[in-house]
Amino acid sequence: MSLGYAEKLSYIEDVGNVGMVEYFDPSHVLREKIDQLAIMIKKSKHLVVFTGAGISTSCGIPDFRGPKGIWTLQREGKALPEASLPFHRAAPSLTHMALVELEKAGILKFVISQNVDGLHLRSGIPREKLAELHGNSFMEVCPSCGEE
Template identity: 35%
Template sequence: MPEIVDDKKTVPAEDLARFDVMLRSAGRIVAFTGAGLSTEAGIPDFRSPGGRWSRMKPILFQDFLDSDEARRETWRRRFDMDGEMRRARPTRGHRAIASWIKAGKSPAVITQNIDNLHQASGIPDDAVIEVHGNTTYAACLDCARRYEIEDLRGSFAATGEAPRCDGCGGFVKTATISFGQPMPEIAMQRATQLAKTSDLFVVVGSSLVVYPAADLPRLARKQGANVVIINREPTPGDRYAHLLLRGEIGDILGNFVLESGAKP
């Protein structure tokens, strides 16, 4: 079990040096990111004190399907958070992870985040595996027709009614995964395969409490990968880590931007 570093102290230089060696010697790096990465971009997380769920109860997927009121409230909340989404920009942490992919050291990033900031940092869409979906667009739950959020705003403001699909009449929902909604099968298959074939698995800003995604560090270690967890607080997955780095994510990852074409 690695030594836990107090998050009120500077990360020891020897731990940063150890991570640098792991990063540069790895042939296949996979980052797995959570809400802690994007809080530094001004997007509140869900679970921590002051987070969204301390202020409002999450709406279950079945409630969305069953209740007009739940659908309206879901959309009201989505439009209320629009300012946060518009202002958010990729952080030093996002840019560092993007550099690993651009340098050819990492095939993709797995993320629980729904904010599109990995794509905004320059990572191609097909190299961002979103296991909890994406809130920057919406889709019909029946026919999967895509809708842009801005296109739905006017009708909601005018009528107060949750949008329905123009094509089939189905419910339109942001392309996120709600509690009780099936996980995206293809994304989870890709994430699991990446975890199993990585030789360095870096968890960044995830509380590691939401399954099945939270099991990915265990799978990576079981297959022989080095596991590093970068987070401000302890997580249930810390027992799988070879190295724990406690502190501000941008301050840590800002030291680990790789140049394109970097070699192991």
């Protein structure tokens, strides 16, 4: 049986603020922000994107500090939800794929990610254009030679 994401994590005593409220913009505000983002991307000469948990939650990978986040549930003494999908079977989201298209078009130059889910690589972002700040759950490095 394959482990879900939460089961792969080590227990951490102090995880900071948890149970953080999620805010959602009204549709007209969201539309305006999307239009502004499109203009900024068009004008960009060197687009770099920084991603975090939010890009992968729609793929079935939980966040940590949100209302239903892993650390929030642990702190509240609640059971972690059963993985709806084994971690290794999560597929990239539409957002991941949009970033790939921006990279292929030569617009996106680099992706910096806090995620360990490997979805940027699976989506097609080239390894040399990706920094995974916390590592990658699916990547191992040889302790002798450093080869991935």
